[in-house]
Amino acid sequence: MTKILVIEDERTHRINLHKVLSVEGFETIIAENGNMGVDLALQEQPDLIICDILMPELDGYKVLKALQQNPITASIPFIFITAKSDPSDMRLGMNLGADDYLTKPFKRSEIVEAIATRLQKQVLIKKQHTQERMQAEAIMSYLLRYDRITNLPNRFLLAERFQELLTQNEATPEPIPILSLGVERLKQLHNTLGPARCNALLQSIAERIKNLLGKDDTIAQIGPDRFIILLTQSYQKSEVSQIAEILIDAFASPFPIEIHDIFLSPRIGIAFFGRDGRDLDTLIQHASAAMEDAQQTGKLRYQFYLASIGDKSKAALLLEQELRQGIERGEFQLYYQPKVNMPTGQIDGAEALIRWFHPKRGFVSPGDFIPLAEKTGLIVPLGEWVLRSACTQARVWQDAGFSPLRVAVNLSGHQFNENEVDLNGLVVDILKETGLNSSYLELELTESILMENPQAAIATLHKLKSLGIRISIDDFGTGYSSLSYLSQFPFDVLKIDRSFICQLPEDDKNRAITIAILQMAHRLNLKIVAEGVETKSQLMFLEEHQCDEIQGYWFSPPLSAKDFSDLLHSGKSLPLVSASC
Structure with a gap:
């Protein structure tokens, strides 16, 4: 009423x-x-x-x-x-x-x-x-259950559908497959392409994957570069393998985003309900561990979860925790490998190389912790520390009365592809803080970093170059080696990768490639550094073809700052091979 x-x-x-x-x-x-x-x-x-x-x-x-x-x-x-x-x-x-x-x-x-x-x-x-x-x-x-960019189910809805599938299969339990699909370089592309283009790329990826799955299958997005696929029809291992192959093959053609054609490499890890876990979180964890193991090997396109992979994942997680602690506790040191001027035989620079001396593990190889630092983003604070420490040390040597040396510092993809204003600002601040003249700093980048977004890279390099810094392309010949772009990049130095040098002069193919690189670089007015020089015959070959600088164990291994200072005190130089013959 x-x-x-x-x-x-x-x-x-x-x-x-x-x-x-x-x-x-x-x-x-x-x-x-x-x-x-x-x-x-x-x-x-x-x-x-x-x-x-x-x-x-x-x-x-x-x-x-x-x-x-x-x-x-x-x-x-x-x-x-x-x-x-x-x-x-x-x-x-x-x-x-x-x-x-x-x-x-x-x-x-x-x-x-x-x-x-x-x-x-x-x-x-x-x-x-x-x-x-x-x-x-x-x-x-909807917002609670779907990703707002791709409109794919999120983890919450994935859990609901997983539970529904378990209820349906309760009478006759089946080994439900869970696939974790990771897309390499997607996080880095967010910085190079910008949010709008990266969102369009994510939508294209989601649509391409979704079109290959059955109507009852679920593809969920649980991270910026991670998709989880819940299959409802295929239970046999061989069938799941076929689906994984189809999904990976779908990435063979590029994703057109405005003027860019983006090529991506996926990796897939697979876990089965019952065999590899009985709850969704465990299955996602194990499938993702298998996917990451496939990424690290670089050879497998997809991989099924094994107990040994879980052990490696736990070890990687422990190493990540120790890496964070190591940065906070200052467990890292810089070593310096001399760079020798070929015409004069004198040391005229050094490459700064990071070393980790763990209190319990002892020396930890850069090959173990650098990829982990890249993956977790810890490479950014670590890279900033390297840049500041190297500039500080270069100024210390100058103040000690040594001839000014140019110190070379490697930039990671994360550092370079962050906002260019931040990178420029960081370099300017460190140079001002340490009092090092910009002409004595050299920044080294690999081809693969630069080719993620060549036009943006060219603009960033020009800004860095305007500061008076020398720019070097590292490991040349192992990446894209795009000559059309090489002529556009404002490089000063080209470093020939050690993989070519180690087989000189015996290997005819490497001889021809190295000579071509040397001649091309000279025509482009680039200085050439050969890394990994370990034998007299390699040195003779490089001197004969007018290489500008060398570094490698033939002259000296990487040294601590103190040992490098002692080397400078000793006045050691590289005897000219032609003069001694």
């Missing part, structure tokens, strides 16, 4: 209104004054309120204000009744939020019609609010 609250101080009007409303079938509550009316409105929460304006203590206007300020009563339809017929009074009441205004004396039909109109309007408002609430709930439910 519809409940109506009447607030009226005059007894006769109260009785008349009560009779009228009762005859019309309304439940009527009576308040003799404004204060009582506010209290009853809060207690009873009526469907409509009829209130006199002229009342002692708390008049109708104050009653309405009090009710409007309380969220419990603010939306209740409110009708004023009064003997005052001045239009300004009516306007005041309506401005305060009243729904209607009746002047005394009024006919029974007028009050009944006013009530009916207000209640009908309230029904429509409630209906609209209900629809809006349902829409909001639907949106919230």
